[in-house]
Amino acid sequence: MLGRTIFIDPGRCIGCQACVSACRECDSHRGKSMIHLDYTDEGRTTASLPTVCMHCEDPVAPCAEVCPADAILITADGVVHEADPTRCIGCGNCVNACPFGVPKIDLAAKLQMKCNLCYDRTSYGLAPMCATVCPTGALFYGTVEELQAERPGVDVSTAFTFGATTVSTGVAMVVPPERRAPVPGGLLNLIEVNGRPTPGNGAPA
Amino acid sequence: MAVTPPPPGAAGGPSAADGPPPYRRGAVRAGPAPGETHSPTGRASLVAAAASMLLVLAILLGSRGLRDFDSALVPYAVASVFLTFGVVYRYTVWVSAPAARRLFVEGWRAALSWENLRNSPTALPRMAATYLGFQKFLGARSHARWAAHQLIFWGCLLAAAITFPLTWGWFTFTSSGASGPGYEMRLWGLKLFGFDSGSFLGWALYHGLDLAAVMVIGGVGYFLWRRVRDRAATTGQRFGYDFLPLLALLTISVTGLLLTFSEMFLHGGGYEFLAVLHMVSVVLTLVYLPFGKFFHIVQRPAAVGMQLFKYTARRRGSDAEELRACRRCGQPIDTVAAVDNLRATMRDLRxxxxxxxxxxxxxxxxxxxxxxLSSVKRGFK
Structure with a gap:
């Protein structure tokens, strides 16, 4: 069940890149930012989306499952770690298997890198760098009760649908209260993009 | 899915009592897959036992029916047999998991293909030298780590090249004459070359392990310093996984050097105790090798297989044919073969x-x- 984790609310993201800068300061990957900030529909909307590792729970860490070198470690607290540099062979399986588009790869160093929930901080009870600096609360670190105490009525989702598959995650996204009822096929159905079906994704034409 | 608030005290993930084992990696199938008669572990035991028997046979034959076998080195020889069992067992279990199995097959297919050998005969030796010998990728991670790792790598390789044949009774040194300083080095009883024990070559041959120890101590020293001081390395480090291998190499090297020290300066004082200490540290390290960080020595050739698989797939045709472009933006993702291989792996894993x-x-x-934006929080309101 959801413990202390990151809650992402893209509705609050102003695309300021503070999280991207702060992520570079994380000790486990100094100088390299692991958080992604994407402007989803540039030119038409100012909407932006920060992406940290979702720390998939079921199926547990697809990135680790497709890793041929057993390089990705999952600790008992549910944190999916970046690849063990001793083992990673830089094949890119994790990069392409992750449905959220999280892992990065350095092809020269043959090394995958990804958000590890600032393990150097969160394992000592501190908030991750990104959530510490986010000025709007688009990235919130805490428990679901703490989130709901600050933002009455909001709900969170840890279920994401990709085609017929639902992936449940350790990091949650904030959803409006009216989305509280279970949504058939899950919440984030990539078969639809901007309300239109995307051909080739198994969407009915 | 709406999330109900967790019960008090549930924060921080599963507890140690009811949760999964503290650490896990990837997916290792426990039981036999449909259509398989043996479970991966059962098959691995068989393969590993066969490999160990093969080594025992090689020791028997190579030492000319134990005639050249040095009985003082029995514990080392026994440890190498256990090492073979452990490594082969772990390797077989490892390549039985879906992702590793598919890459294993594709890597060997690329390596053994006549077509690839004809089209790019230098690819395999070049990649083996780059990824296994000189570890160029480590330089891209950090120059200091590359240098320290090269010291450990070549030091261990040198030590292994000297000690394994010695403990198996494959190398012997015999005097070429009754009185002279001449020596002959023999492999499986056959003379390789003769040398003067007082020459530089003689000195280098007798002190090869000392040289290896100095190299290993240099590299291990840097890595130990890094494990204490570098905050990227200290994040999530574990004693058994990160420190133990370094301490094991350090113990072997230091006790090995002390043997030489005892012989040269103490007239053999404490030699027997040091010899036992050295032997114990080597034996424990060899037996531990298949389990922790050292297993990367066995795993690493997969990097060559993976690279060769992608390289040869890309050389088969034009980039437009052989590179898979993103279905939305058209940017290349990876080779068509690699993406298809990954998709098959994902289907294997359901x-x-x-x-x-x-x-x-x-x-x-x-x-x-x-x-x-369109279906959850319309317009991000």
Missing amino acids: LGFDEWAEYCPRCKRVLRGSAY
């Missing part, structure tokens, strides 16, 4: 979203953001 592998990471995020 990860039902393998189609997403044909989108680049950024497009996957943008698609998700767009879906959130």
